[in-house]
Amino acid sequence: MNYLGLEASHIRELILKKEITSTQVVEGFLDQIERHKDLNAIVNVNEKSLDRAKSIDSLTPEQAMEKKLLGVPIIVKDLICTEGLETTAASKMLDGFIPPYSATLISRLEKNGAIVLAKANLDEFAMGSSNETSFYGSTLNPWNKEYVPGGSSGGSAAALAAAMAPVSIGTDTGGSIRQPAHFCGVVGLKPTYGRISRYGVIAFASSFDQAGPMTTSVKDAALVCEVMSGYDPHDGTSSEREVPSWSESICSDVSKLTIGIPKEYMEFEVDEDTRKVFNSVVDLLKKGGANIVEVSLSLVKQAIPVYYLITSSEASSNLSRFDGVRYGYRADFKSQPAEDLIDFYGRTRGLGFGHEVKRRIMLGTFALSSGYYDDYFQKACRVRRLIQNEFLSAFGQCDAILSPVATSAAFKLKEKVDDPLAMFANDIFTTSANLAGIPALSVPAGFSSLGLPIGIQLQANHFNEQVLFDIGSYVEKELNLKKRADHVL
Ligand code: GLN
Secondary structure, three states: OOOOOOOHHHHHHHHHOOOOOHHHHHHHHHHHHHHOHHHOOEEEEOOOHHHHHHHHHOOOHHHHHHOOOOOOEEEEEOOEOEOOEOOOOOOHHHOOOOOOOOOHHHHHHHHOOOEEEEEEOOOHHHOOOOOOOOOOOOOOOOOOOOEOOOOOOHHHHHHHHOOOOOEEEEEEOOOOOHHHHHHHOOEEEEOOOOOEOOOOEOOOOOOOOEEEEEEOOHHHHHHHHHHHEOOOOOOOOOOOOOOOOHHHHOOOOOOOOEEEEEHHHHHOOOOHHHHHHHHHHHHHHHHOOOEEEEEOOOOHHHHHHHHHHHHHHHHHHHHHHOOOOOOOOOOOOOOOOOOOHHHHHHHHHHHHOOHHHHHHHHHHHHHHOOOOOHHHHHHHHHHHHHHHHHHHHHOOOOOEEEEEOOOOOOOEOOOOOOOHHHHHHOOOOOHHHHHHOOOEEEEEEEEOOOOOEEEEEEEEOOOOHHHHHHHHHHHHHHHOOOOOOHHHO
16 A cells, blocks of 8 residues: 555554554655655654554554554654754754754654654754755755755655655744745644744744644644644743644634735735735635735834844854854864864864854844844844734734745755845745744645745734634645645655
């Protein structure tokens, strides 16, 4: 039986009914990883995944029944700590680092029967939009290998689009789950800030970072999100809110919903294909009885500078822990001993970090330095609050906000890599959800004239993931799009 194209919930059912074993499933997906090695989506395979599958196969029927992700293989962005399994953030700085513990979200997935199959490539320390800043080289888009898979969770998205697992996990600081999901034709959710514990997720910008599921269906996204969510005493920002059973309560009825379209979004430069797909989804929602209204988010134009100022500031502080003493890489001081502590740090960090990470550290250090702090960092924080207030007032008029995910479908490898501003501009639709801390979902919605996937983004008020799942599943059901490129399976 070919189960490579199946959803997580379907795989669980087959294992539960003993129609296949977890071991067979893991073997099949490991073969698929090997078959599509050239995509460079995977940086490390979990040698223990087969042992784990065997232990899943030996569970009693009662024990198996309790596990929401029984035997489901998952691929995890290599920014998330996995006990005993190398975790690198795709940086030379952490090459060879073996975490002594797993992130809370990993423990929760495993407790529910999921199996970590492999670690996925990403932009170095999750900084990027194309997966081209990785120390291990770019990941390729499975739909067309001349194109980027998006970033920073590009490896997670490409792995899913190439059917290397039914589920992958990404992280999203400014769009890194949603944009690669859109480029690779899969579903990607950035939950509300605080929904999923950040404990064990290597920090980029702590007040923005949020892990989330990438899947091939909205229902799977809901299921995986409910497993990972919930209060964790190890993360002071994790929420105590109750976690609903979204996967059971999804209803794809949009007839009682009001969906807002921010008039300012329509002023951004969006290419023809993206506009067409967006308009067709608006028509689809109208057909389903949704009430479409215009809302205003006048400050979203400021989202890019505000996002890059604050995230770089937080990153410059977070990444100061990589000093060559406690973690991973240390420059070679045997042949040329360090002159002093500054020389020790300087040589280690100079060689350990790549260009993009250094750019952010320098920008952030500048924005935080005395004399500039008030003009840059503090001002950006004030605008962040105003952006959040605008979203809250928009949600007084609508249940969800609809927009494109990015200004175009996937772009070509190397097309933007030397133009950081063009790369940053790509994030115009995604960064504001992280500035406001609200949940946002990317759902496949069509294809470009070149046959590359295009998604749409839905954003909702804090902790209202349910409405995203409801609208997302309506769109998914009505469109019934092809989920993977023909050559992949
Ligand atoms: N492209 C954005 C950046 O480079 C988003 C990154 C992310 O969400 N991790 O900062």
